Amino acid sequence: MKSGTIALFGDPALRVKAKPVTAFHKKLHRTIDGMKAVLLAREDGAALAATQVGIPRRIVVIDYLGEYIEMINPVITGSSGESDDFEGCLSLPGFSGRVTRARQVTVTFQDRNGNPVTIEREGPMARCIQHEVDHLDGILFIDRMEDEFVFNTATKTKLVVKDLREATQS
Numbered sequence: 001m002k003s004g005t006i007a008l009f010g011d012p013a014l015r016v017k018a019k020p021v022t023a024f025h026k027k028l029h030r031t032i033d034g035m036k037a038v039l040l041a042r043e044d045g046a047a048l049a050a051t052q053v054g055i056p057r058r059i060v061v062i063d064y065l066g067e068y069i070e071m072i073n074p075v076i077t078g079s080s081g082e083s084d085d086f087e088g089c090l091s092l093p094g095f096s097g098r099v100t101r102a103r104q105v106t107v108t109f110q111d112r113n114g115n116p117v118t119i120e121r122e123g124p125m126a127r128c129i130q131h132e133v134d135h136l137d138g139i140l141f142i143d144r145m146e147d148e149f150v151f152n153t154a155t156k157t158k159l160v161v162k163d164l165r166e167a168t169q170s
């Protein structure tokens with residue numbers, strides 16, 4: 001995959017289970033900075049997981065609702081409530097689908113220097129975090145959907161979730 005290219009649905013890279021990061025040095029920082037640049041270049045992006053740029057490591061960058069977060073080896077250690085809402089993915093540009101997720105999450109991770117961090121978020125940010133941690137396990141939001149279609153409101157088109165699931169198996 002070309003550097004800076006985001007894998008699209010159907011790319012086997014999206015089904016890879018990422019390995020933990022164990023070294024918190026220059027190479028990791030370069031990787032994170034590269035991911036940040038890819039994410040910030042996209043107006044439609046809230047977050048990016050390393051698997052989406054062909055890097056099988058447990059790294060997530062989030063730039064959403066005025067907050068920028070880098071998460072290394074994130075683990076959701078607590079959750080509560082339920083929220084039913086639409087979400088999208090940079091790997092399926094323009095489309096969104098309804099997914100039921102926890103309303104609130106506690107997530108523990110490391111920063112780029114390996115320091116442990118624990119945060120709690122709710123609502124849309126909690127949804128975003130759950131979506132991204134899923135990416136690190138090769139899970140896509142369509143896997144969690146109960147509706148039959150994802151929708152693109154700009155082009156007024158829809159895709160069949162079942163077909164997408166088949167197209168993204170690897």
Ligand code: NI
Pocket residue numbers: 088089090091131135
């Ligand atoms: Ni995504």
